[in-house]
Amino acid sequence: MADYKLHCFAESGHSYKAALMLELSGADWEPVFVDFMNGAVRAPEYLELNEMAEAPVLDHKGVRLTQSGVILDYLATSLGKFAPGSAVERREVLRWVLWDNHKMSSQAGVTRFLMNFVPEEKRPEQVIGFLQGRLKAALTVLERRLDGREWVATDNPTYADFSCCSYLYYPEPFGFDRGDWPNIAAWLDRIAALDGWQHPYDLMPGRK
Numbered sequence: 001m002a003d004y005k006l007h008c009f010a011e012s013g014h015s016y017k018a019a020l021m022l023e024l025s026g027a028d029w030e031p032v033f034v035d036f037m038n039g040a041v042r043a044p045e046y047l048e049l050n051e052m053a054e055a056p057v058l059d060h061k062g063v064r065l066t067q068s069g070v071i072l073d074y075l076a077t078s079l080g081k082f083a084p085g086s087a088v089e090r091r092e093v094l095r096w097v098l099w100d101n102h103k104m105s106s107q108a109g110v111t112r113f114l115m116n117f118v119p120e121e122k123r124p125e126q127v128i129g130f131l132q133g134r135l136k137a138a139l140t141v142l143e144r145r146l147d148g149r150e151w152v153a154t155d156n157p158t159y160a161d162f163s164c165c166s167y168l169y170y171p172e173p174f175g176f177d178r179g180d181w182p183n184i185a186a187w188l189d190r191i192a193a194l195d196g197w198q199h200p201y202d203l204m205p206g207r208k
Contacts, residue, residue, distance in 0.1 A: 004029035010206035025081035108167035112174035146183035
């Protein structure tokens with residue numbers, strides 16, 4: 001039995017943050033498929049697992065955690081990898097994780113879902129346009145941050161990088177084109193060059 005179990009699915013950028021951290025850290029882990037697209041997170045048994053009806057969920061030796069940012073922080077401590085080196089750095093990592101969850105992943109995730117997983121006739125074009133504007137603003141912040149820097153929060157890769165990058169590896173259209181963001185594109189290449197990196201559709205179950 002693996003030390004870590006991650007309840008996840010391949011289409012979930014938030015799940016990918018945790019899965020990527022586990023994989024790059026060399027953890028003994030296994031994915032547990034969450035059939036999100038068919039409503040599994042609304043089932044009573046899943047709500048007992050996570051009252052927030054979301055993925056990912058991490059199980060580790062009697063510890064159960066939800067919310068990707070909390071999971072990443074826990075993994076950095078328990079695995080001793082990709083962790084900030086000081087209290088000052090930890091606050092900087094946390095600053096970017098919170099920014100990502102509020103400003104970037106939230107926009108990218110919803111926009112990608114509406115544009116690719118909702119039937120075309122039901123897609124709210126005005127909402128999509130609004131979200132793409134917010135996503136562009138977030139990408140502008142990240143592009144500026146990576147000007148002259150290799151990593152988002154510190155001089156070394158940390159879990160802040162894995163939080164911020166997650167949705168940007170997906171191939172479906174949602175308003176992000178690497179060619180428009182050279183600093184972000186180079187940073188994504190640096191992350192993909194880390195030993196053990198895998199694409200989300202290769203790392204987690206779910207995509208047909």
